Amino acid sequence: MRTTLDALNAASPEAFAGFAGDLFAGAAWVGERAARARPFPTVAALHAALLAAASDASPEERRDLVRGFPDLAAELAEDGFDRLPAAEAETLARFSAAYRARFGFPFVLCTRRRTREAILDSLEARLSGDTETELAAALAEIGHITRLRLVDRVEGPGPPPTTGRLSTHILDTHGGRPAAGVALRLYVVGRGGRRLLDSRTTNADGRTDTPLLAGTPLRAGRYEIEFDIGPYFRGQVDPAVRNLFLETVPVRFGIDEPEGHYHVAMIATPWSYTVYRGS
Amino acid sequence: MRTTLDALNAASPEAFAGFAGDLFAGAAWVGERAARARPFPTVAALHAALLAAASDASPEERRDLVRGFPDLAAELAEDGFDRLPAAEAETLARFSAAYRARFGFPFVLCTRRRTREAILDSLEARLSGDTETELAAALAEIGHITRLRLVDRVEGPGPPPTTGRLSTHILDTHGGRPAAGVALRLYVVGRGGRRLLDSRTTNADGRTDTPLLAGTPLRAGRYEIEFDIGPYFRGQVDPAVRNLFLETVPVRFGIDEPEGHYHVAMIATPWSYTVYRGS
Amino acid sequence: MRTTLDALNAASPEAFAGFAGDLFAGAAWVGERAARARPFPTVAALHAALLAAASDASPEERRDLVRGFPDLAAELAEDGFDRLPAAEAETLARFSAAYRARFGFPFVLCTRRRTREAILDSLEARLSGDTETELAAALAEIGHITRLRLVDRVEGPGPPPTTGRLSTHILDTHGGRPAAGVALRLYVVGRGGRRLLDSRTTNADGRTDTPLLAGTPLRAGRYEIEFDIGPYFRGQVDPAVRNLFLETVPVRFGIDEPEGHYHVAMIATPWSYTVYRGS
Amino acid sequence: MRTTLDALNAASPEAFAGFAGDLFAGAAWVGERAARARPFPTVAALHAALLAAASDASPEERRDLVRGFPDLAAELAEDGFDRLPAAEAETLARFSAAYRARFGFPFVLCTRRRTREAILDSLEARLSGDTETELAAALAEIGHITRLRLVDRVEGPGPPPTTGRLSTHILDTHGGRPAAGVALRLYVVGRGGRRLLDSRTTNADGRTDTPLLAGTPLRAGRYEIEFDIGPYFRGQVDPAVRNLFLETVPVRFGIDEPEGHYHVAMIATPWSYTVYRGS
Incomplete structure (x- = not known):
C-alpha cells in the first residue's frame, strides 16, 4: 500500500x-x-x-x-x-x-x-x-x-531518478534515410560468454518501436548489440560478392550509469559504419 | 625447379x-x-x-x-x-x-x-x-x-596477381594522433565459432609493423578483429567510470577478393568509432 | 475568412x-x-x-x-x-x-x-x-x-503537407556529451555570395531551442551553417596551439524537398567531424 | 655556394x-x-x-x-x-x-x-x-x-626539419572505393577573405598526384579545401533531385606546425562526410 x-x-x-x-x-x-x-x-x-x-x-x-x-x-x-x-x-x-x-x-x-x-x-x-x-x-x-x-x-512530487533507458538508431547514409527492417539482437556480455536479452527489428524511422531497455534502472555491465546490416544492403552491392564487407555488425559497449540514457547510434553504408553514444 | x-x-x-x-x-x-x-x-x-x-x-x-x-x-x-x-x-x-x-x-x-x-x-x-x-x-x-x-x-615479367593484403590502422581523434600500443587480435569466423589467427600491437603510427595477412592469396571468408581500445583511452576518461563505453571493439568483416587489398581502418574516441574499408 | x-x-x-x-x-x-x-x-x-x-x-x-x-x-x-x-x-x-x-x-x-x-x-x-x-x-x-x-x-482533417523543418545537433565525442553553447550561423548561398538568415547557440542538449526553419515550406536552394567549434574545444587542446585544426566549421548543403525534414547533424572532436543528413 | x-x-x-x-x-x-x-x-x-x-x-x-x-x-x-x-x-x-x-x-x-x-x-x-x-x-x-x-x-648528415607536408585523400564509402576525379581547390583564409593557392583533381587512389604543399615549411595559418563531391556522386542519386544534399564541401582547418604533416582526410557518401586529421 x-x-x-x-x-x-x-x-x-x-x-x-x-x-x-x-x-x-x-x-x-x-x-x-x-x-x-x-x-x-x-x-x-x-x-x-x-x-x-x-x-x-x-x-x-x-x-x-x-x-x-x-x-x-x-x-x-x-x-x-x-x-x-x-x-x-x-x-x-x-x-x-x-x-x-x-x-x-x-x-x-x-x-x-x-x-x-x-x-x-x-x-x-x-x-x-x-x-x-x-x-x-x-x-x-x-x-x-x-x-x-x-x-x-x-x-509525491520530485521523485529521485530510478530509471534508465537504452535506445538505438540506424541511419543509412548510402541511401540517405533511416535503415528500416534491420534485425538486431541485444546481449549481456560477461567473462564466460554472452546471454541474449532481446531481438528486435527497426521501424521506418530506423528505431525500435520501444526502447531496448526502460522503466527500471539499467543494469551496469557490458552489452552487445548485433545489427544484421548485410541483408539490408545486400541489394545495393554487386551481386557477385559472396562475402559482403559488412554482414552482422557487433557493437559492444558498457553501461555505467543505471539511471542514465544510453543511445547507441549507428550510421552505416555497405563499406563503413560509425557508432557513437548519442543523446 | x-x-x-x-x-x-x-x-x-x-x-x-x-x-x-x-x-x-x-x-x-x-x-x-x-x-x-x-x-x-x-x-x-x-x-x-x-x-x-x-x-x-x-x-x-x-x-x-x-x-x-x-x-x-x-x-x-x-x-x-x-x-x-x-x-x-x-x-x-x-x-x-x-x-x-x-x-x-x-x-x-x-x-x-x-x-x-x-x-x-x-x-x-x-x-x-x-x-x-x-x-x-x-x-x-x-x-x-x-x-x-x-x-x-x-x-618472368608480368606475373598474374596471386597475393592479397590485410592491413589495419587506428587513429585517435580524441588526442589527434595515431593510436599506438593498442592490442588487437585477428580471428577467422565460421558458423561454429571463431579461431584466433594472430595477436598484434599497433606501433607509433597506429599500424601493425607488417600487414596482418600478406604474401599469399587472402582466404575469402569472414573475419573479426578485436581492438582493445579501452586500455588505450582509460586514462582520458573520468576514473570513476567502471564500465567504459568502449572497451574491446569487435569489427567483423568479409573478404571476398583473395588478391585484393583490405584495409580495415578505425577512427576512435572513448565515445565513438568509425570503421571503413580504406585504401 | x-x-x-x-x-x-x-x-x-x-x-x-x-x-x-x-x-x-x-x-x-x-x-x-x-x-x-x-x-x-x-x-x-x-x-x-x-x-x-x-x-x-x-x-x-x-x-x-x-x-x-x-x-x-x-x-x-x-x-x-x-x-x-x-x-x-x-x-x-x-x-x-x-x-x-x-x-x-x-x-x-x-x-x-x-x-x-x-x-x-x-x-x-x-x-x-x-x-x-x-x-x-x-x-x-x-x-x-x-x-x-x-x-x-x-x-478540416488531412491537410496536405505544406511545412518543412530544418534542425541541427552537435555531439561532442571527445567528451561524450552534447556540445552546448556552440554559436552557429545559418546562411543562404547563391552564386553571388551568401546571406545571413539567423544566428543561434546550442542548448544543453546540443540543439537549438527551436528548429532553424519551420512552420512554412523550406525554400529549396543551397545553405551553409557555420559552427564555431573552436571556442568550444579550446580548453581541451594544448594551449600552445595558436591555429586550432578546427575553428569555424562550415557545412554547405542543399534543400530539395520544401516539405521535408532536414536534420543536419554534426559529431565533432577537436580533430575530426562527421556531418550527415539525420532523421 | x-x-x-x-x-x-x-x-x-x-x-x-x-x-x-x-x-x-x-x-x-x-x-x-x-x-x-x-x-x-x-x-x-x-x-x-x-x-x-x-x-x-x-x-x-x-x-x-x-x-x-x-x-x-x-x-x-x-x-x-x-x-x-x-x-x-x-x-x-x-x-x-x-x-x-x-x-x-x-x-x-x-x-x-x-x-x-x-x-x-x-x-x-x-x-x-x-x-x-x-x-x-x-x-x-x-x-x-x-x-x-x-x-x-x-x-651534411642530420639536417634539422625544415619542411612540412599537406596532403589529402577522399574515400567513397557509398561505392567502397577511393573517390577518383574529384576537383578540389586549396585556399588560404584570412580575416578579409580567402586566396586561391591551387586547384587539383584526385587520381585513381583518391589522392592528389603530389602533396598539396611540400618541400618548404608549411605556412601556419588558416586554410580551406573545397571538394566538388556533387559531380562525383551525381549519377548515384535520384536524378529528380535538383539540389543535392552535398555539392561543394568546404573544409576549413588550421596549420600550426610548419614542419608537421597535415593529412586532411575525407570519407564521403552523397548524404554524409567525415573529415579528420589523418596520419
Whole structure:
C-alpha cells in the first residue's frame, strides 16, 4: 500500500520513524533523526535526508545498519535470480561467507543496478579491500536499494531518478534515410560468454518501436548489440560478392550509469559504419 | 625447379605441352592448343592463353580436365589441413562422395583462397546446383589453382596477381594522433565459432609493423578483429567510470577478393568509432 | 475568412466552383469539374481532385489557366521581396518579359518554396526549354501555389503537407556529451555570395531551442551553417596551439524537398567531424 | 655556394665565426662561442649549438643580435611578397615603425613559416606585449630564420626539419572505393577573405598526384579545401533531385606546425562526410 509525501510530512515522529525503519531494514533511528527536517518538498529530498542521517551516524551504527540488510543471495532472489545455475550459486555462497567472515557484515548490493555477469565477475576483487572502503560501498548500495523502495512506496512530487533507458538508431547514409527492417539482437556480455536479452527489428524511422531497455534502472555491465546490416544492403552491392564487407555488425559497449540514457547510434553504408553514444 | 618465360616461349611444342600438362593435371592438350599463340609477353598472358584453351574445349574435354584434378580432401591436405578434426573430416568425405556421385566429377576447389570455415559452411549448397554451373565453377577453380602453380614455377615479367593484403590502422581523434600500443587480435569466423589467427600491437603510427595477412592469396571468408581500445583511452576518461563505453571493439568483416587489398581502418574516441574499408 | 471542408462538401456546385475559381486565379471551371467527386474526406483529397481537373483539361484550357496567374515579380512581391536590389529587379523584369514573349504565358513560380538565390540563379536555363515542358512546370507550380492557399483558407482533417523543418545537433565525442553553447550561423548561398538568415547557440542538449526553419515550406536552394567549434574545444587542446585544426566549421548543403525534414547533424572532436543528413 | 659540415667542423675558429656571422646577421660572436663545442655530428646539432650560444648571451647582446636582423617588410620582400597591395604595405610600414619605437628593436619574423594573412591578422596584438616576451619571440624567430639559412648553405648528415607536408585523400564509402576525379581547390583564409593557392583533381587512389604543399615549411595559418563531391556522386542519386544534399564541401582547418604533416582526410557518401586529421 503506497503512502504519500504529504502524509509522511504530517505523520507523528513515531510513524515517520516506523516508515523509515521499514525502508532501512529495521533501523528506525534513521527516521528519528531525519524527522526534524520535515516537511520535505520532494520525495528526492526525503530520501537525501534519510541517507544523510545514515551517513552522519557513528561507525558502530553504520555497521549495524549494514548488518541488518540481506546479503547478495537474498537480494538476487528478490530480483528474480532465484534459480541460478548450480556453479554460480555455489560461487555466490562461498563468496558471501568469505566476505562476512572477513569484514563482519554482509555483502550488500543493489542487484537491480548490475548485470548478473558484472556481479559475478567482480566478486573476487571485493575480498581484498579494506573494511572502511567496503563499509562505504555498502552504504552507497543501501542508498540505491532504499531509493528504489521509496519510489515504490511513496507518491509525491520530485521523485529521485530510478530509471534508465537504452535506445538505438540506424541511419543509412548510402541511401540517405533511416535503415528500416534491420534485425538486431541485444546481449549481456560477461567473462564466460554472452546471454541474449532481446531481438528486435527497426521501424521506418530506423528505431525500435520501444526502447531496448526502460522503466527500471539499467543494469551496469557490458552489452552487445548485433545489427544484421548485410541483408539490408545486400541489394545495393554487386551481386557477385559472396562475402559482403559488412554482414552482422557487433557493437559492444558498457553501461555505467543505471539511471542514465544510453543511445547507441549507428550510421552505416555497405563499406563503413560509425557508432557513437548519442543523446 | 623454376623455369623462365623466355625458356617456355622458346621451347619445342612438345616441351611446352608437357609443361602445361604438369600444370593442368595431365591435360597436355591445353598446352598443345595454346602453343601457337607464343611468344607470350607476360606470365599473365601465358596463363590467360592456357585458360582460354581449356574454356574453348568441348564439354567432354572440360569434364575430363576436371576429373583429372584432386578433390577437396587432397587439396586441403596439400594446403596444410591434413589433420582436420574428425567431425570435419567425416563431413568432407561424405560431401565429396555425394558430389562425385551426383555430378560425375570431383569437387575441385582452390582451398588456398578460402577459409576452412567458409569451405565447410558452403558445402551443402553445392549439392543442389546443376551440372553446367558446377562444371563452370570447377573450371574457375582450376584457373585459380593453375595460376598459383604457374607463378611458383615460372620466372618472368608480368606475373598474374596471386597475393592479397590485410592491413589495419587506428587513429585517435580524441588526442589527434595515431593510436599506438593498442592490442588487437585477428580471428577467422565460421558458423561454429571463431579461431584466433594472430595477436598484434599497433606501433607509433597506429599500424601493425607488417600487414596482418600478406604474401599469399587472402582466404575469402569472414573475419573479426578485436581492438582493445579501452586500455588505450582509460586514462582520458573520468576514473570513476567502471564500465567504459568502449572497451574491446569487435569489427567483423568479409573478404571476398583473395588478391585484393583490405584495409580495415578505425577512427576512435572513448565515445565513438568509425570503421571503413580504406585504401 | 476561413471556411471548412464540411461547408465546401455541402456547398452548391456554384459556390464550390466559385471557391475553386478564387484559388485558381479565376478558373472556376476547375471547381465545376471537381465538384462531382464530392464529398472529399480530407483537405488533401480536395486539392488532389482540383489538380486532377486542371491536368485533365485541354491544352488550351491549361494554357489559359497559366495565363491567369501572376508572374514572378508579382509573386515575389506577395512573398515579401518587393524591395529587391535594383540589379536583381531589372534582371527579373527582363527575364519575365522574354519568357512571356517566348512561351506565350507568364513565368509562374511558387516563390515561397525557393530561395531568392536559387530563383535568380536558375532563370537563364528556363528560356531554352520547350513549351510543353514549361507548361507542365507551370502547372506543377500552380499545384504548389494553390496548396498553400487552400491550407490557408480551409479548415478540416488531412491537410496536405505544406511545412518543412530544418534542425541541427552537435555531439561532442571527445567528451561524450552534447556540445552546448556552440554559436552557429545559418546562411543562404547563391552564386553571388551568401546571406545571413539567423544566428543561434546550442542548448544543453546540443540543439537549438527551436528548429532553424519551420512552420512554412523550406525554400529549396543551397545553405551553409557555420559552427564555431573552436571556442568550444579550446580548453581541451594544448594551449600552445595558436591555429586550432578546427575553428569555424562550415557545412554547405542543399534543400530539395520544401516539405521535408532536414536534420543536419554534426559529431565533432577537436580533430575530426562527421556531418550527415539525420532523421 | 654550399659548404659541408665536415669543412665547418675542421675550419679555423675565425672561419667558423665568420660563417656564423653570415647566418646571424653579423653576430660572429655566436660562432666564436659555439666553436669550442665542435665537432658537431649533425647539422641539427650545429644549429642547436649556435642557438644555445645566442640564448646564453647577456640581455644587451641578445638585443643587439635582434637589432641586426631585417624587419618584417624586408623579410617579406625576400619571401616574394614585395608587391603587397598598397593598403597592406601601409599597414605593415605603420606597424613596423610603431613596434621599433616601442621596443627598441625591429619586428623579426620568419615569414616563410606564416601565411601573409596570419601575419597581418596578428600584428596588432604584438604591440601590447612586454619587452621581455617580445625579445624571446624575436629570438625564437631568429632560430627559424637561421635554420632555413643553414640548411640552404650546409651539406651534411642530420639536417634539422625544415619542411612540412599537406596532403589529402577522399574515400567513397557509398561505392567502397577511393573517390577518383574529384576537383578540389586549396585556399588560404584570412580575416578579409580567402586566396586561391591551387586547384587539383584526385587520381585513381583518391589522392592528389603530389602533396598539396611540400618541400618548404608549411605556412601556419588558416586554410580551406573545397571538394566538388556533387559531380562525383551525381549519377548515384535520384536524378529528380535538383539540389543535392552535398555539392561543394568546404573544409576549413588550421596549420600550426610548419614542419608537421597535415593529412586532411575525407570519407564521403552523397548524404554524409567525415573529415579528420589523418596520419
